[in-house]
Amino acid sequence: MLACLLLLLIPFWCAPGWAQLAADPIVRGIEIRGNQRVDASTILYYIQTKVGEPLSRALVGKDIEQIYSLGQFSDIRVETQPMADGVTVIYRVEEIPSVGDVKFKGNTSLKTEDLRPLISLKRGATFREHLIQDSITKLTAHYKEKAFFLVQIDIQHQISKNGLVNVVIEIKEGEKVKIEEVRFHGNKAFDHGELEDHMETKEETWLSWFDESGIYKKDVLRIDVLRLESFYHDHGFLKVRIQDPTLEINREDKEIYVDIHIDEGEQYRLGGITVEGDETYSREELLTVIQSKKGEIYNATQIREDALKISELYSEKGYAYADALPQTLLDEESKTVDVEVNVNPGRKVYVGKVDIYGNTRTQDNVIRREYRLKEGELFNSKKLKRTKQRINNLGFFESVKIDTRRGDSPELVDLTTTVTERPTGAVTFGAGFSSVEKVIFNASISQNNLFGTGRSLNLSTDLSARRTNFNFNFTDPRIFDSDISAGLDLFNRRSNFFSFDSRSTGGGIRLGKNLSETDWLGFGYRFENVQISDVDPASQTTFLQNGTRTTSRIGPTFIRDTRDDFLNPTQGTRHVVRFEFAGSFLGGADFHKTSYEGTYYQPLIGQLVLALHGEVQFAEGYGSDELPIFERYFMGGSNSLRGFTIRQVGPKDRNGDPIGGDQALLLNVELQYPVTKEFRIFGFYDRGNVYGDGFDTSTTSRHIDLANMRQSVGGGVRFLSPFGPISLAYGIKLDAVPGDTNAEFHFSAGNAF
Known part of the structure; x- marks a missing residue:
């Protein structure tokens, strides 16, 4: 460009035609020459020299600057061609070539679409030599971040006939270099294993092909340093210093050694923690939620949690924007930390508008009636959490999100609920196999959110060699949006219990009421006609004999449920107490039944959940009646004692067939791990038995005996399908007796326990 600008100052150097001009001639024409890609009209747009005006060297200089600023030209020259009444000005340009095709070769591990955005060599872009090395540098860095430290990249380019530069990027990826060892230096308080447990970066193991351990990831390692610092801060080392990790690469053995240098510093303990009360909470009330204790090793995470609990206390009293900020003061002499929590409650706020979005099928009132907060009510974070929990427990939605935002005035907070509907209706067909029931076929038509009202309707059938069941169930959980529920059940069931056949037809009605957020009391009545047949005459007793009987029963059910999620609980308890009274003034067989069922969920390490379940049952006839055979308890299968069938548990007749018992005890222990929200794996230990009279009681006893129980271990999967929980x-028996199988496979549809 400098040479061309000199044309304006030194006549005859580049354009000798100018020397023949004694005065500024008139421009009679303007031509653009040498351009191939850039349109002439684009260049003319930036030229200020005009036809019909005198030629100005200063103006031509500006034209050259403007054209050059487009960034498309490597050289620009200006010439004049004399005419009879003036000159023609000719702008000769030399274009910088553009990038044509950009091809990647040799990249098998990383996708081309992931590599292409990393470089500036793109089709249509201006080609410049320095972009070659820039692209090599960026691609090499990206490969190294993916642990391809042996990668080699070469870029070839060639100008085509149309003036475009075609680029070929050849990549030799090499093998991934795995982390052979993570080496810590300077750590005294914690050993190698303790520190590595808090890192995502791991050394290569024999499982690396499965869990990708041993792969170096730069960003992950950077976050691991923060994790280690947090771990040290939670153990009192407030002045710990962790240097940026360094890498030692053994290219011959394809190994990486990660070195992390740590300066732990001194360990501090909690000197004391103070917080001032106010008219909302006294100092003593605030201290009750603080878990940190004087003299303990200082734990930064626990201090933050304590401050958060104080904020939550205030938010339960309407202070939605309360802020509790811990201030620390280090005593270097005693190596203690004093903490003062300063609370700024802000102003009280009230619930403004409550908006609901995303419910394409479910009616608004079905969601609103689960709200524990009403418009105009004082804000309460505890009630807000419970609201979300209750909406989740409806089972109608994939996700539930409740956001808070400032309302029309500073004293108001609006609540916005956004839900994502999940299918609640299904037509299902299924088949399975059981060693007891052989081929099992089931089908159902169900809708758990009928017409979006929250009501449920279910028609189902189960068919196998041992049972033929038809059921109809209808439930309205909130009659007229109240806390009262009602239901209707109709059934026709046939079951073969080996020692007898049972065919029962009947129905029942149910009423219930929520007593509190966690307590529910129900009352039901059921009538059924039961026909017993196929009893071996030699095995007949007063309670086991052919014939037809009716039962008419009433009874209350009490449920206390504090689980955080009904479908996939991780913590909380569920207690169920049932009592049934049959006969007497109701007619039919005289008996009563009592049962208690309890379930406990507790999170352990990470996402691992411990589930404990127990159930105890008693039944007894009264007056002159014994407990009918069809009301006795049987055990074995997916929802009770896994690893066993009903033929292998409890009293038996002289043919070795089960006859049930009047008492039962069941204990289940599960370790559950959620792989995803809808899918979890579990391992279990089951222990249980059925107790009562019979010809063969070799594996049981007359009354409940904790020492006389069948037991099994096993594992399985549980997932939430579009058709419900499956x-x-x-299960593998731990106490198999002669005649037993060693294990059983179980399939079930429904919740655990």
Whole structure:
């Protein structure tokens, strides 16, 4: 460009035609020459020299600057061609070539579409030599971040006939270099294993092909340093210093050694923690939620949690924007930390508008009636959490999100609920196999959110060699949006219990009421006609004999449920107490039944959940009646004692067939791990038995005996399908007796326990 600008100052150097001009001639024409890609009209747009005006060297200089600023030209020259009444000005340009095709070769591990955005060599872009090395540098860095430290990249380019530069990027990826060892230096308080447990970066193991351990990821390692610092801060090392990790690469053995240098510093303990009360909470009330204790090793995470609990206390009293900020003061002499929590409650706020979005099928009132907060009510974070929990427990939605935002005035907070509907209706057909029931076929038509009203309707059938069941169930959980529920059940069932056949037809009605957020009391009545047949005459007793009987029963059910999620609980308890009274003034067989069922969920390490379940049952006839055979308890299968069938548990007749018992005890222990929100794996230990009279009681006893119980271990999977919860389990007997199988496979549809 400098040479061309000199044309304006030194006549005859580049354009000798100018020397013949004694005065500024008139421009009679303007031509653009040498351009191939850039349109002439684009260049003319930036030229200020005009036809019909005198030629100005200063103006031509500006034209050259403007054209050059487009960034498309490597050289620009200006010439004049004399005419009879003036000159023609000719702008000769030399274009910088553009990038044509950009091809990647040799990249098998990383996708081309992931590599292409990393470089500036793109089709249509201006080609410049320095972009070659820039692209090599960026691609090499990206490969190294993916642990391809042996990568080699070469870029070839060639100008085509149309003036475009075609680029070929050849990549030799090499093998991934795995982390052979993570080496810590300077750590005294914690050993190698303790520190590595808090890192995502791991050394290569024999499982690396499965869990990708041993792969170096730069960003992950950077976050691991923060994790380690947090770990040290939670153990009192407030002045810990962790240097940026360094890498030692063994290219011959394809190994990486990660070195992390740590300066732990001194360990501090909690000197004391103070917080001032006010008219909302006294100092003593605030201290009750603080878990940190004087003299303990200082734990930064626990201090933050304590401050958060104080904020939550205030938010339960309407202070939605309360802020509790811990201030620390280090005493270097005693190596203690004093903490003062300063609370700024802000102003009280009230619930403004409550908006609901995303419910394409479910009616608004079905969601609103689960709200524990009403418009105009004082804000309460505890009630807000419970609201979300209750909406989740409806089972109608994939996700539930409740956001808070400032309302029309500073004293108001608006609540916005956004839900994502999940299918609640299904037509299902299924088949399975059981060693007891052989081929099992089931079908159902169900809708758990009928017409979006929250009501449920279910028609189902189960068919196998041992049972033929038809059921109809209808439930309205909130009659007229109240806390009262009602239901209707109709059934026709046939079951073969080996020692007898049972065919029962009947129905029942149910009423219930929520007593509190966690307590529910129900009352039901059921009538059924039961026909017993196929009893071996030699095995007949007063309670086991052919014939037809009716039962008419009433009874209350009390449920206390504090689980955080009904479908996939991780913590909380569920207690169920049932009592049934049959006969007497109701007619039919005289008996009563009592049962208690309890379930406990507790999170352990990470996402691992411990589930404990127990159930105890008693039944007894009264007056002159014994407990009918069809009301006795049987055990074995997916929802009770896994690894066993009903033929292998409890009293038996002289043919070795089960006759049930009047008492039962069941204990289940599960370790559950959620792989995803809808899918979890579990391992279990089951222990249980049925107790009562019979010809063969070799594996049981007359009354409940904790020492006389069948037991099994096993594992399985449980997932939430579009048709409801499904469970697959395999149980292995720990106390198999002659005639027993060693294990059983179970399939079930429904919740655990």
